Amino acid sequence: MHKKILSLFSRKNRRVLALGVTCIASSFAIGIQSVGEVQPVTLIEAGSIDHSGDLNGDGSVTVKDAIRILEISQGYAVASPRELMADPNRDGQLTVDDAMRILSELPNL
Secondary structure, eight states: HHHHHHHTTTTTHHHHHHHHHHHHHHHHHHHHHHHHOOOOOHHHHHHSSSTTTTOOOSOOHHHHHHHHHHHHHHSSSSSOOHHHHTOOTTTTTOOOOHHHHHHSSSOOO
8 A cells, every 4th residue: 555655646646736737727827917908898787878979978979089098909998898889890809990981871961
């Protein structure tokens, strides 16, 4: 029985154990670093809205809404839940494509 216990700590088993501990520690470290990248507000929390693309809630989709989307997509501002509800293509993100969609649908002046 004493030999069986000692065989658990053989050189090969120690290597496997060390590799396993290293994998777990590195996975934990990578997880800690990526926590800040998670978006806390989701489209499910935001719900739905009647005016797709109307970010400022004035009842109409205008150039101001496209500008706000560009500010959010470039990182100059953070989207509120209400602004996420107005996502023009309903993908849960406000991107340059959303701003382009709004601008292409505006009537020509």
